[in-house]
Amino acid sequence: MPVWSPSPVLADIMKLLCSVCDEGKIKAAVRHSRRGALxxxxVAFVGGLVGGPPGIALGGAVGGLLGAWMTSGQFEPIPQILMELPPAEQQKLFDKAIAIVRHLDWTDLEQLTTLVMGSESLKQKLVTMLVNYVTKELGAKIQYHD
Structure with missing residues (x-):
């Protein structure tokens, strides 16, 4: 089976998305947020079995606290998450990002990054697209750092 290697343009767009996230210091908890939800x-299910409807409420509260505790401190930088995505997911992100930067005239990653980083509007559109993707497609929780 051949090893997948991204096209140069796809790789450039992924690096651009990483740069945008690095600047905003955005992190996400992907793997651990699912574990916390489970x-x-x-715990809510077991509470329901043991205590009926009040047990569900108590189990949900206790389970929620336990799940939150399990996922605390487990956030990863989004660039790391993006670079670990399977090729099909990177292609989805590429398609969404290209729709945003399509109108720009650029020849290489450095020029594209300069154009995007110089425009608050473009940065915001890319960040919004990434946050929506990571939360909806990957089921992650987002964390912003100053």
Whole structure:
């Protein structure tokens, strides 16, 4: 089976997205947020079996606290998450990003990055697209750092 290697343009767009995220210091919890949700649901279920409707409420509260504790401090920088995405997911992001920067005239990554970083509007559009993708497609929780 051949090893997948991204096209140079796709790789440039992924690097641009990483730069935009690095500047905003955005992190996400992907793998661990699912685990936290599973713990919350499991504890609520057990609470329901043991205590009926009040047990569900108590189990949900306890499970939610336990799930939140499990996922705290488990955030990864979005650039790391983006570079670990499978090729099909990187292609989805590429298509969404190209739709945003399509009108720009650029020849290389450095020029594209300069154009995007010089425009608050373009940066915001790319960040919004990334946050929507990471939260909806990957089920992640987002964390911003100053």
């Amino acid at each position: 713990v919350t649901g499991a």
